[in-house]
Amino acid sequence: MYELGVVYRNIARADRQAADRLGAFGSATVHEAMGRLGLLKPCMRPIYAGAQVSGTAVTVLLHPGDNWMLHVAAEQIRGGDIVVAAVTADCTDGYFGDLLATSFKARGARALIIDAGVRDVKTLTEMSFPVWSKAISSKGTIKATVGSVNIPVVCAGALVTPGDVIVADDDGVVCVPASRAAEVAEAAAAREANEGAKRAKLAAGVLGLDMYGMREPLARAGLRYVD
Amino acid sequence: MYELGVVYRNIARADRQAADRLGAFGSATVHEAMGRLGLLKPCMRPIYAGAQVSGTAVTVLLHPGDNWMLHVAAEQIRGGDIVVAAVTADCTDGYFGDLLATSFKARGARALIIDAGVRDVKTLTEMSFPVWSKAISSKGTIKATVGSVNIPVVCAGALVTPGDVIVADDDGVVCVPASRAAEVAEAAAAREANEGAKRAKLAAGVLGLDMYGMREPLARAGLRYVD
């Protein structure tokens, strides 16, 4: 967050296999497996329903109303990356549209996460290029001031370091530090392994109160029943 | 709102037939028939379009970031209920996901209305279990502090007493006190009975100004036309 005018070309991307594996779990399971950390604010919404992706972060720091650095970022994208764009002050302008999406996609990007606005959403939907943003806006941007590429950024309240794994779906966006990717994927898998059996029990009418053994701790916490 | 650590097992549910009948009118008609009362704030949005339900309220009071009482509430659900969840302070965490939805559905719940966040929305949509919430968030919750079940709660600005009728659709969520359910259903039916004829006239180009006899009161209120 504290360096302007610099592009880091070489970043340590998280292990590709771990990054891909995390995408299959979805953001809620990954967030739990992380210990309930790494969530971007829930104002970050997908422009269309149903997309579920993961990838390694290429980060960009932008200025309000200025998308110049997105073009600079395009060159740093490798296959399997997700671009994560932060802005130095709150802004809802439409920084990104179908031309940049065409470029990002050609470079191998899987998605854009931007703490600002996006436009051309109908075309982006047709292109199946998913974007999570806090706004949709026709408003275009200028190209006047340099920011940075591949420095640590704060995007929608979460710290994202270049190379971290981003997991995004209809529930939101989670950042997993590169160093923890494999471990979190393990934890997520363990978590999910149990869910099928639980789901079957609950579907059969077993209560969580019994399945999780909650009655005794609830009573100890003072819960009482009145008929 | 003013009692913690208690679960009321026996609540007086609104007349089932009236509750079901209200659902067919939708929230806007019911809200009008109520005298424009009972609306939850419009930040309460459905997780998918097209759901239209009604049911009797089982209420829950939760703490911020703590979904323990949703498990307690599950046991109190009967067929035809809708769970209405309030929180003691503003919170957007994802209190409810596909496992709890499986349990609620197995118990006979028709929907969840929660003044907080929800997650696993893709799965909930596939399950056709509708939720109205003010946020969608991957963020999970803890199970540490007891709240209450089936006490009067304030959910998104509206007072909901256990057993009241909840009507929810794409336009929002309305609460009808149990004691007024039959009367409001009557009023809604009367209101709707007129609408077909009105719609036909308006579709034929008749103006509301004429159909409702507004020209004279508008002139009296001082409206003037300039060519």
Place this chain on the structure above:
Amino acid sequence: MYELGVVYRNIARADRQAADRLGAFGSATVHEAMGRLGLLKPCMRPIYAGAQVSGTAVTVLLHPGDNWMLHVAAEQIRGGDIVVAAVTADCTDGYFGDLLATSFKARGARALIIDAGVRDVKTLTEMSFPVWSKAISSKGTIKATVGSVNIPVVCAGALVTPGDVIVADDDGVVCVPASRAAEVAEAAAAREANEGAKRAKLAAGVLGLDMYGMREPLARAGLRYVD
């Protein structure tokens, strides 16, 4: 904004052909072609995805919680108009539903832009009558106080003069002054003419950095690369 209780019957509508032509470009292209002016705030969202319209503005000034003047406005609609409704103070009530939509449609309106709430959105979607609003709400309104029709209004932060061209789609809503409609349509066409070639290049992997000649100005602005 500064006149109450008056309806202007004769307004100078923008050239129909220019108005229609602008719709085909969409709000983002038109906003750029305007010099990045005329955008309504991005809180204005369509009630369903995919609608793209343009038309000439019939304006209405409403009071909070009072939709009386929408009936007055209906009479002033001509084929190809879009009604633009402003309110004298922030309000999210559902001013407009399927009956008024039936009337507006019968009069030839193409859409409603309202800096407040709307209801019956499921029916409006089935009718293919698009509305851009800042809220969806079941809450109805009274008919007690006169406003005005066809005076200049401020709608979602933009000045709209009767007869101006409104362009609205999934990206938002833009207002083009009637006097500039033809010129802006020209500029939008010129802008779009280039886009096909650019898109092809970007899709082939050419970078915007090269295509737009940005490397030199970026270096001049101090951007440096670190390996």
Place this chain on the structure above:
Amino acid sequence: MYELGVVYRNIARADRQAADRLGAFGSATVHEAMGRLGLLKPCMRPIYAGAQVSGTAVTVLLHPGDNWMLHVAAEQIRGGDIVVAAVTADCTDGYFGDLLATSFKARGARALIIDAGVRDVKTLTEMSFPVWSKAISSKGTIKATVGSVNIPVVCAGALVTPGDVIVADDDGVVCVPASRAAEVAEAAAAREANEGAKRAKLAAGVLGLDMYGMREPLARAGLRYVD
């Protein structure tokens, strides 16, 4: 919340002594003593710093942009009351100014709590008539639609029943049900009795970790120290 057009003249006010005693503790202590319930949303702010009051609630349900019922409420005020005003939909209009304040004060009201806007704040400050509101706005209101006086209302997210005790200061506004006023005053007194000794210890440099015996439970919860 569910009755329009009615004024209840006889309400059961909380015990005067308990109501007065609660005011001395302030809203934070009372809120703790209540079990962390009864808080109005923190958007409710005083128009000037330093006021600290308590009183028994006279409630009013208003419509957006319409302050008619505040005049009706004035007649129901008795010495020691605080007027609590709710609105059927979000509104920031300035419902209350110096004339109404003069009337309320003459009737014995100690304050106004309004989930909307207020005006003439300079004069109200000079009059030492405190108001807690979510907005300050010059915008006046009409007198067209009846609401109710002395029915249960939801004000800024909290249920307030006529006669409940309201405690308000720079930290916010808390509602104590009339039936619990004496008990909560006791609990607040007990709470405060300990605070002097605690404050002295903390001022002397004793850590809360030691004073409250937190080190062991923190270790049990997994906290570890790294040098």
Place this chain on the structure above:
Amino acid sequence: MYELGVVYRNIARADRQAADRLGAFGSATVHEAMGRLGLLKPCMRPIYAGAQVSGTAVTVLLHPGDNWMLHVAAEQIRGGDIVVAAVTADCTDGYFGDLLATSFKARGARALIIDAGVRDVKTLTEMSFPVWSKAISSKGTIKATVGSVNIPVVCAGALVTPGDVIVADDDGVVCVPASRAAEVAEAAAAREANEGAKRAKLAAGVLGLDMYGMREPLARAGLRYVD
């Protein structure tokens, strides 16, 4: 709002005497006298309490994060003016600080109204240069893109034409069109003339219900009393 890159040097300022007279009434009285029009959104707050001013508007249209045009506006200020600054998209940056305030004050400006942020508020307070803004922010701005001076602008939801009268105090900010300044000042004076007598009556305990003759219309509107 629809012209960029232009500075109008000659504007028709409202009658100075009427402009000055309006300031004495304050924003609430003027807003009522206007027929409840012309109010800027209540998010516009003074940086310090107690300032009450009026003056003729010099308008500026700015871009997000760019305060270049404030320097251009300074040259157009004459004694008795108030600068009204709008931005083409939402922005909270601190566009204005003590240096610009020194310049504006030296040119004869009485205040700044800005739909964005301001900084150096401690110094501005010491200088007694009042500012109404929607934010306070340390964040500085660039000087890269031209806007306009003395074109009609939308500031915080209100249309302000150069030369209009601005009235601002602790209750908010109101814009009076230049052509209506004298008439509105008359209406405000008439309004205020009555207030002394009313205030005395209300202070003596007379109810607004009786003083305004509201009992009969309330009964007609259906209000009923329950003992």
Place this chain on the structure above:
Amino acid sequence: MYELGVVYRNIARADRQAADRLGAFGSATVHEAMGRLGLLKPCMRPIYAGAQVSGTAVTVLLHPGDNWMLHVAAEQIRGGDIVVAAVTADCTDGYFGDLLATSFKARGARALIIDAGVRDVKTLTEMSFPVWSKAISSKGTIKATVGSVNIPVVCAGALVTPGDVIVADDDGVVCVPASRAAEVAEAAAAREANEGAKRAKLAAGVLGLDMYGMREPLARAGLRYVD
């Protein structure tokens, strides 16, 4: 942000002299000297006007509605520190009151910066213990879940690493990385050195247009004057 349940006892604090020197410049000058980086969101406001402080950051990561770790943080405070508290999800609860302030002050803390709520603001003001927060709320918090102390945190959108310099005043809060403290203090001093002369010129009526040589670049950017 990505480690729970750990307290780092040894942190590298910024140079004390540089930290103290930065405080004298205020947040706006420091933010400019930083290259317009490091600002916390402007929703962070002081609980009373006039405080201006700087210090080295002791950081805390809290959970929503849980202030346990503030007690843990107290032990890590050294004279000249400022505690910076982040929360894992949006929360406005009153995490901090007069008892904790007494403890923090006794340990040598100069201020608290918290991305949540605070209470007992009247007492904190009397104690001259300044707090910058996004809310004031009577609502207390529990002590159930461990967070961390002295890990990098995101507070109100800014990354704060333990030991960084915090500068806070009426304009907001800025974070200066420890490694840049001396350099930024130099830049701020250089900036301020010029301001006296500029201020004198502007006070004498010289325009920024002339003093900064803006007329030529404005003309080049297309600005034109109309009489």
